[in-house]
Amino acid sequence: MNSDLVIKDLRVSVEDKEILKGVNLTVKAGTIHAIMGPNGSGKSTLAYTLMGHPGYTVTGGEVWYQGRNILELEPDERSKLGLFLAFQYPVAIPGVTVANFLRAAMNAHRAEEGKDPKETAIPMAQFRKQLREQMAALGIDESFARRYLNEGFSGGEKKRIEILQMAMLEPKMAIMDETDSGLDIDALKIVAQGVNTLYARHPEMGVLVITHYQRLLNYIKPHFVSVLMDGRIVREGGPELALELEEKGYDFLREEVASA
């Protein structure tokens, strides 16, 4: 089974407007891969499509992961296959506590066909211990476990809770959608450290970091950088590409692409 995420000629429309116009990209297992691009280039569309958001219509292409074309799978099936999306705008779920939500998610991952869910569920004591440890590592106050998920959370708190969910679910392929947006440097460092710790613990995992700015990549060092513009990957390279973009902006690439 191939643990690389292989995107082939992916075309996606939103309300009849084509946003992704044939994306080809491979995120290798065990690597950190950054996708950079200006606003409106299709970065978030790519993230949502990989996770299976119903509002995005796939009009062509394939996405292979673990031997499956995941475009045929429901979002929860993709999650169980090992995919994870850290949302740019996490959604509030009133009345559902962070702890209960996480337990439901973990138990869904542990469920097995033909087995009583009670049998496969994570033991309460083990769950509490794990949650306490991960929250401490991310500098999240214990009281958050009993708060309703993302309700009234600040931008920084929401992002930390996203990383907490990632740390608890231990995905094999994590997609971070503009995780740096709205974070100050201190919060950014904590979030990046959370990702790095998880990656160090699971060096076989793949991480797809989607970002507008190079800033985040100072803290999460990518092996590869791809640039997305107007729905296509227009340039691929190593970490030096991110620095070049930081220095020159996206316009120089835009001119290059136009003249090519």
Place this chain on the structure above:
Amino acid sequence: MTMKTFPPLGEISDAMVIETSRAAGEPEWLTEQRAEAWRFFASAEPPYWRRTDLSKFKPEQVIAAADTAATSLYQEEDLADQGVAFTTLAQALRSHEALIRRYLGAAIEPTRHKFLALNAALWQDGVFLYVPKNVSVELPLTAVFSMPIPGGAIMPRNLIILDDGASVTFVEEYHSIAASDQAFAAPVTEIFLGNDSTLRFVAVQTWGEDVYHIGAQKARVGRGAALEWAAVNLGARVQHIEAETALEGDGSRVEWVAATFAADHQNLLTAPWLRHIGAKTEGHMDFKTVVKDQSYTTFDGMIKIEHQSRATVSRLEEHALHLSPKARSDSIPGLMIDTNDVAKAGHASTSGEVDEEQLFYMRSRGIPRDEAIHLIVMGFFEPVLDRIPNDALRQRIADMIEAKI
């Protein structure tokens, strides 16, 4: 369970009502009240309610309970030496007649409609709760009303009186033993809160699927007193509850939450009225409704800020969640302001299907669609479930909601 019954309502005369009352040794003023209410019932047309379907309901065939077999009272500590009375209303006539005479009917006018008059005429079941001045009762007191015979009818009459500075939690529960009981319930609950008293009032309706429930509740709240009111409506074929909180005393306040979940062909109406009368009164209403299948619910709410009130704070939130396209929920919130001195008055209302963004977010974590909807619905009701003081009851309600989803 056995119970004594009246003949069908169509065969009862006012002489019979008087005779029954006298045979039970009731005081003359009560016999009088019952006879008067009966005459109103016998002569009044059934109320015309546009949103409550009574077309299949035949009041003349109703067989009403003639004893208190449907009333069960639960308390976990002996409160008699603190002067607390918690007993059936019928029994309390022997020990607390003066209080009953003063308060019975002082909140809810029996002639508002035919079925309230029926309750005033024939009540047998019902609870009397009196908490004396400055007495605090820790553990909740519960009255459970269940239908003793199929096809029967009960008209519980509940009188809750808190003296100044008293504090208590009272739960009233309407509950069928068998899910298929065909029955009729017309309960009336009158609540009187003395100055600076605190009542946590929980009203739970979990009748079986063939019950008609036509009820009324009213709380009159004294100076500085606080009412927390949580209502849960899950059962019955048809429900019509008129509920009112009158913030009469200065600085009185209410936190009022409700959870209604209708499925199949249920037709559940709640009409909560919040009246601000005193100065600096504060009211918060948060009503949640879930509809499924071909059910139909109505929220007919009204906030009235009366002329003599001052510096009122009032907020109404009311949200409905639709789990099926054929289910319907009507919301008719009203706000009447008869004064120029309002500190804050707000209203928020939403109605719609389960949010796709919430569903996607939860599914992206591996939670299957059905389970995600379960979590969302349970979360939606959480602020109400949170107010239920007794773990076993909260669990039972949560299980019933789960089963309904």
